[in-house]
Amino acid sequence: xxxxxxxxxxxxxxxxxxxxxxxxxxxxxxxxxxxxxxxxxxxxxxxxxxxxxxxxxxxxxxxxxxxxxxxxxxxxxxxxxxxxxxxxxxxxxxxxxxxxxx
Numbered sequence: 001x002x003x004x005x006x007x008x009x010x011x012x013x014x015x016x017x018x019x020x021x022x023x024x025x026x027x028x029x030x031x032x033x034x035x036x037x038x039x040x041x042x043x044x045x046x047x048x049x050x051x052x053x054x055x056x057x058x059x060x061x062x063x064x065x066x067x068x069x070x071x072x073x074x075x076x077x078x079x080x081x082x083x084x085x086x087x088x089x090x091x092x093x094x095x096x097x098x099x100x101x102x
Contacts, residue, residue, distance in 0.1 A: 027033045034042070 024033070
């Protein structure tokens with residue numbers, strides 16, 4: 001009885017291991033498994049593109065901070081006199097309304 005139980009357990013364990021190996025091979029062939037060096041290279045590429053995006057946004061922000069006061073000054077001096085008033089500097093962070101995330 002004990003020998004039969006051990007054979008069943010070992011047989012079931014071997015079947016599970018063979019199934020897991022088969023699933024891994026299937027995933028490897030279908031491209032679901034990525035090698036470590038490929039994964040690292042992919043994430044480095046993602047990080048690089050995000051850093052480039054941050055640099056571009058900082059450059060754009062610097063441009064706006066440089067030229068907006070000049071544009072505001074020219075806007076204030078030109079006619080007509082009944083025009084909408086804009087601030088020449090951004091409001092403090094606590095006065096800026098949160099953007100809804102619907």
